[in-house]
Amino acid sequence: xxxxxxxxxxxxxxxxxxxxxxxxxxxxxxxxxxxxxxxxxxxxxxxxxxxxxxxxxxxxxxxxxxxxxxxxxxxxxxxxxxxxxxxxxxxx
Amino acid sequence: xxxxxxxxxxxxxxxxxxxxxxxxxxxxxxxxxxxxxxxxxxxxxxxxxxxxxxxxxxxxxxxxxxxxxxxxxxxxxxxxxxxxxxxxxxxxxxxxxxxxxxxxxx
Numbered sequence: 027x028x029x030x031x032x033x034x035x036x037x038x039x040x041x042x043x044x045x046x047x048x049x050x051x052x053x054x055x056x057x058x059x060x061x062x063x064x065x066x067x068x069x070x071x072x073x074x075x076x077x078x079x080x081x082x083x084x085x086x087x088x089x090x091x092x093x094x095x096x097x098x099x100x101x102x103x104x105x106x107x108x109x110x111x112x113x114x115x116x117x118x
Numbered sequence: 119x120x121x122x123x124x125x126x127x128x129x130x131x132x133x134x135x136x137x138x139x140x141x142x143x144x145x146x147x148x149x150x151x152x153x154x155x156x157x158x159x160x161x162x163x164x165x166x167x168x169x170x171x172x173x174x175x176x177x178x179x180x181x182x183x184x185x186x187x188x189x190x191x192x193x194x195x196x197x198x199x200x201x202x203x204x205x206x207x208x209x210x211x212x213x214x215x216x217x218x219x220x221x222x223x224x
Binding site: 039040041042043046047049051052053078080091093094095096097098099100101104 | 146151152153155165167169193194196198201208209210211212
């Protein structure tokens with residue numbers, strides 16, 4: 027008897043990142059501020075946020091746009107959104 | 119408040135002159151700016167935010183940025199493309215083998 031060649035039947039569906047179905051806009055500052063450090067205001071990298079390539083790029087572009095157009099502060103995090111739940115993989 | 123209305127009217131008229139079709143005008147309210155902006159020898163702390171939906175040829179953009187830059191009442195201007203409907207398929211995070219990437223060719 028030969029083993030039958032087939033695809034792995036126990037394959038799991040590929041993991042999704044947290045922003046998978048969400049439309050990223052430069053206007054919702056609350057969502058964008060969750061990916062920014064509260065101390066320095068710098069944007070977290072992919073190893074901290076855990077987003078996929080597309081969404082990370084979109085988020086970065088949206089953050090820079092919001093900062094330039096005057097929606098989001100640059101050097102700090104908006105104090106209104108400091109008490110938001112933690113999304114990123116960082117220890118304070 | 120009548121001054122903001124006058125500013126809006128001026129800008130929309132200038133846009134119509136250059137041949138732009140205004141679809142929507144949204145008011146995002148008056149808020150404190152995220153950082154103090156100094157424009158035209160004045161330090162601003164609060165501002166009104168407006169969003170203008172328009173269809174225009176791309177040659178307008180440079181002319182309009184100049185025009186809005188000269189206007190004293192406008193603190194900051196910007197033109198942004200419309201976010202088009204993106205394709206819905208997101209394949210998910212496929213684990214990438216870094217060794218293959220390193221040894222393979224571009």
